[in-house]
Amino acid sequence: MPVRKLKLTVLALALTAALGGAYSLGHIQTISEASAATLPPPVAAPQAFAPSAALPDMGSIVERNGPAVVNISVTGSRKTGNNQADQLQIDPDDPFYEFFRRFRGAQPRGGETPVRGQGSGFIVTSDGTILTNAHVVEGAEExxxxxxxxxxxxxxxxxxxxxxxxxxxxxxxxxxxxxKIGSAANTRVGEWVLAIGSPFGFENSASAGIVSAKSRTLPDGSYVPFIQTDVAVNPGNSGGPLFNMAGEVIGINSQIYSRSGGYQGLSFAIPIEVAMGIEKQIVTSGKVQRGRLGVTIQDINQSLADSFGLKKPNGALVSSVEKGSPAAKAGLEPGDVILAINGREIAGSGELPAIVAGMAAGETAKLQIWRNGASRVIEAKVGSFSEPKVASNDSAEPNKGRLGVAVRALTPEEQRRAELKGGVVVENASGAAARAGIQPGDIILSVNGEAVSSTEQLRQLVGKAGKRVAILVERGDSRLFVPVDLG
Known part of the structure; x- marks a missing residue:
């Protein structure tokens, strides 16, 4: 509130009290001694509601763990442009070019500019081992x-x-x-959590919230199943610890979702199990190795679950299998739904990469898959890590209607370039196909798991399908299943 407005408000309240004699800032009425005797006996105040559980003692957590949280500052350099035009990024013919050049003053022609940054970290061993984010120290000279x-x-x-x-x-x-290291796996959505770090350089700042969700997959291609919280995390918090109410670290604060660059209620932390696995490998061998299967996966929604005959939309849908990969050697196919690995159920596709990455090369993975309406088990020998791709479908919710695509057969040159033997190219999409997200240029490879080799075959497969179909398309370098509601 502006100072002038604040003063006027206080003055108005003072005048009210002086004129009426019965109103104060506390809303307490003044009563004379004579009239007090005629008042009814005071009513007992209602008992305050006693909560079923006391609020967590976050102060003790900060007091006990704050000294183990550190501020990290880094210095480095970046190359500058070789001339004024590079630095200004303005066309020299632009009438404002000379103005901005003079405004900026003389700049060095080439060379390097100092770069500084800040972050947070926490001590995990008493002899000085510290964990933080890779993006905090990447490229740092000091x-x-x-x-x-x-x-x-x-x-x-x-x-x-x-x-x-x-x-x-x-x-x-x-x-x-x-x-003290805890467990993200045992953390429940809704639990209180506490972050300590250095937002904007304000060292050892604490902020609290709850766990909003688990096993979040972010569109940065990371295999990490992030913990989502509503803890206030800002630039400088990166690398700092996320504590549970037992005072144990369950994650490393890593990213925020923001349109402004500041906190907007969506914070993401790396599960501590992932971080400690990386720490162990770096300390013991100086490098990080991960298991891989060589598949592209995507989430199952209700429409896809209906198309494949699944009772519920759980698991990771395989949209493509890399040639010569462990998955290919084990017989995994596009359209398979991985329901569990080594007895551990897969609720969503974001859980699978982290589990596989935590396995050693040569280790056997027992995959429970869903294929052609039945469950079966496939064993695959895990290979060495190659970062998995996750296909995404950002299309709108599919609506009812006919398929609505105009397609043509691939030319021999297109088949050679795409390394395909079949498939048809979408030239135009409308109706149900367009609403489901199928686009011109997509190559339709299969319908409900049956390969498509011609336009006529596509028509026949769609004609005999039920209300929903799962169409496998190749788009650029990725493959993904698109559920289409035919009505």
């Missing part, structure tokens, strides 16, 4: 770690892993305070 007691150390980056966004630092110190 990393400085500052403790809450104001001591500063030059840190060595032991290793970083871009795929998981985890980095391991080491400082030369002893008897340092450490955090």
């Amino acid at each position: 990393v400085t770690v500052k403790l809450t007691d104001k001591r500063e150390f030059k840190a060595k980056v032991k290793g970083l892993d871009k795929a998981s966004d985890v980095a391991v630092l080491k400082i030369e110190a002893s008897n340092l305070p450490t955090v």
